[in-house]
Amino acid sequence: MKESYKELSALLANTGIRTSYQRIRVLEYLMSHLCHPTADQIYCSLHDRMPALSKSTVYNTLNSFIEAGLVKVVAIENNESRYDIRVKAHGHFKCEACGAIYDFGADIDNIEVKDLDGFQISDKHLYFKGICPRCLDNG
Amino acid sequence: MKESYKELSALLANTGIRTSYQRIRVLEYLMSHLCHPTADQIYCSLHDRMPALSKSTVYNTLNSFIEAGLVKVVAIENNESRYDIRVKAHGHFKCEACGAIYDFGADIDNIEVKDLDGFQISDKHLYFKGICPRCLDNG
């Protein structure tokens, strides 16, 4: 998971996104943190090594990644956007005690649905909530 | 779907919520508008007949309904909470062209999942996005 600047730059070029130092760092962060960070977490972490980085750049960058299909938004909660660069379809579980978000395997593309004849589906999300094993043990 | 004040009041009492005129009207609105309204839509609609109604009351009321399990939040988008009083599990489809949210049938409780041994699951949501038939025709 340690891609070089050149590789990441090529990845961006493939999706039609111009290279910039900030974008490379955000991309790098997402690829090494698959834990669905918030924009603020990304900003705070990168800010240590890039004091000039601004939060709007983080948002702009994330939005261009989303538009390019590189990143998906995890909208499991309304007041916080979380960003996920993994491509394979999977579900998200949010622990209501500790707030952590876990991935879980689910064959989302083959869920049997009714009432959607004639709909063009572009995006599928499966969200579960509850308590994770760690919190169950500690509770 | 035209419940009386008395019936709605009893419904609230069953869930441990005190009766008030405002709460009855919000509940009534939710029961007659299964289209997943936003807090603002509820507020604007009720405000015509209740000029003194405030938005914080709508939010407070919705939050007490949620806590009581009467209402679920549809978090398909991050910047807007939508409220749904229907109990039976179903999926939500959001049209990215017109913004409408449709219900669709899906056996959410029987989706096959991996990696969740030991997790206590209390809530399941299935969200699809795309273009609805009406917008496909008009586009």
Place this chain on the structure above:
DNA sequence: GTTCCTGCAAAAGCTTTGCAGAAGA
């Protein structure tokens, strides 16, 4: 050289909170 991006500040939008007066039990 042109176009697009960054960073700053300010603004926008949704939701929550504090408090005094009012209504419910």
Place this chain on the structure above:
DNA sequence: TCTTCTGCAAAGCTTTTGCAGGAAC
């Protein structure tokens, strides 16, 4: 009577936007 709710205003948060200087192509 005592508790809880309402409405107003203000604040809190996350996210977006406008603009001037700067970087990418």
